[in-house]
């Protein structure tokens with residue numbers, strides 16, 4: 001991803017997309033983020049969802065995922081049978097061959113995941129099957145969804161890797177008064 005020498009302002013929001021800054025922040029703010037998760041767990045879930053959804057609506061469109069692709073280097077992507085079939089048609093392969101080459105299936109056969117991390121289909125910073133990428137890829141980082149306070153563990157796992165998550169979390173710290181309370185304590 002192109003690094004920005006200074007954060008990008010969007011209205012009143014400053015947006016950081018420098019992956020090195022994110023990685024360092026993850027190391028530096030382990031304790032702060034632990035307390036922030038505890039703080040969020042005590043807040044009204046619907047109020048936090050409304051804030052997260054609104055911040056995501058502003059921040060996600062301002063970040064070019066095709067110039068990042070960082071989640072594709074670490075996500076374990078679940079795939080459904082219809083998705084595998086659609087991709088096989090697109091790649092002009094037999095489904096069996098596609099599964100053998102790209103997919104790992106659980107012993108019971110009920111779960112399928114891509115068999116490499118980083119993902120096979122990541123070329124540079126872009127997805128080579130973008131129009132046919134899987135539901136989990138389209139959904140990530142799922143900040144448009146509800147129940148944010150019940151998904152803190154999974155979300156914060158990617159705090160130091162995903163600029164959308166990082167920026168939403170940092171602005172949420174300000175909006176909820178957490179940052180001010182930290183500064184004054």
Ligand code: SF4
Pocket residue numbers: 071072075077119120121122123126127128129130133134137
């Ligand atoms: S299929 Fe595409 S979007 Fe999904 S993890 Fe792989 S490269 Fe990323």
Ligand code: SF4
Pocket residue numbers: 063064065066068069070071072140141161162163164165
């Ligand atoms: S979802 Fe996050 S990590 Fe993935 S490409 Fe977009 S900004 Fe990067």
